Amino acid sequence: xxxxxxxGGGLVQPxxxxxxxxxxxxxxxxxxxxxxxxxAPGKGLEWxxxxxxxxxxxxxxxxxxxxxxxxxxxxxxxxxxxxxxxxAEDTALYYCAPLNSxxxxxxxxxxxxxx
Amino acid sequence: DIQMTQxxxxxxxxxxxxxxxxxxxxxxxxxxxxxxxxxxxxAPKSLISAASSLQSGVPSRFSGSGSGTDFTLTISSLQxxxxxxxxxxxxxxxxxxxxxxxxxEMK
Numbered sequence: 001x002x003x004x005x006x007x008g009g010g011l012v013q014p015x016x017x018x019x020x021x022x023x024x025x026x027x028x029x030x031x032x033x034x035x036x037x038x039x040a041p042g043k044g045l046e047w048x049x050x051x052x053x054x055x056x057x058x059x060x061x062x063x064x065x066x067x068x069x070x071x072x073x074x075x076x077x078x079x080x081x082x083x084x085x086x087x088a089e090d091t092a093l094y095y096c097a098p099l100n101s102x103x104x105x106x107x108x109x110x111x112x113x114x115x
Numbered sequence: 116d117i118q119m120t121q122x123x124x125x126x127x128x129x130x131x132x133x134x135x136x137x138x139x140x141x142x143x144x145x146x147x148x149x150x151x152x153x154x155x156x157x158a159p160k161s162l163i164s165a166a167s168s169l170q171s172g173v174p175s176r177f178s179g180s181g182s183g184t185d186f187t188l189t190i191s192s193l194q195x196x197x198x199x200x201x202x203x204x205x206x207x208x209x210x211x212x213x214x215x216x217x218x219x220e221m222k
Contacts (some may be wrong), residue, residue, distance in 0.1 A: 035211070043153055044216040045151075045159065045202055050209075059209055062116070095158060100206040103170060105158035 002026035002097050002104050009109030016086050019102075020109055022079040022096030027104065029077040036070065038082050038092035039108075042090045048094070049081060062091075086113045117141050122215035127201045127222040135192040137215045147207025150179055154199045157207075162201075163188065165214045185192055188197035193219070 008020040020036070036048040049070040050059040054105050058070050069082040093108040118141040128134050138148065146166040151159040153194055161170050161180040172187055176191045198221055203214040 036214065045153075045204070045213040046212045047204075047213065049213070061210055097158075100164065100204075103161035107162075108158065 003057070004104055004106035006096055006106040006109035008048040008095060009111045011057065011112045011114065012086055014087060014113055017084045018086065018111060020083065020094055020111070021095075022081075022106060024077045024096075026081065027102070030074045032098040032101055033110070034072060034079045035097055036079075037095045037097055037099070038090075038111075040089075040092040043092075046092075047099075050055050050099075051079070083111070086111075088113050102111070116210055117208055118213040119203055119205055119214050121201075121217050123217060124215060125218040125220060126147075128193050129222045130193055130195055132193045134149075134193050134197075134219060135162050135215060136157050136188045136201055136219075138181075138186040138188070138214050140184045140186075140205055144183050144205045144207035147205055148181070148186050149204045150166060151202045151204065152199045153169075153202065154203055159202065176210075190219075212219075 003022045014101050022098045030069045035050040035054050038046050038048050048061050051070045055072045067085045071080045091113050093110050097105045121137045122137050150163040152162050153159040162173050162177050166181055167179045178189045179186050183213045200216045200218045202216050
């Protein structure tokens, strides 16, 4: 059974940091580029960041460039998102997903940025 | 970056209706377009890839068409389980981008 389990979300003050994790199982993680997609409360989907299957190439939305860092550990089948200098507008449910190469999604982890 | 514009943003329809949602890309994306369905509290589910290829297990009442900049998702006969929000997403060019969504509500 394919599983993507996101974790690491929580309440953080503006300017703070969080590290999200996404543990993958049930498929060959190393075969897939991976992405983080977020959804603010009551809003639409927004692509945040992507990483190639070997971790060499990384991509970021302009809204998070310079603040967020995506990485992966293929030996642990885990995707990460280091989020620094968090802003209120980063408040969202964060999903990890291969996106267009396979329809696998986790349940998301909620990040709330508020004082 | 490519902007994806969906219309309408919401619609009201009845069971059995034919429903059409459109998605326009700010520049040509060939057939690099996917459609997703999302229900409240759930992750998105892929319906269609490559503009018109139905994902495995998706009912045949869903269909997609278009290429270049203009795309359409059609539900031929709306069923109770189809009330949801639908998103288009282009993946032809990085960064990938989503449309704003279309909420299909019960009339």
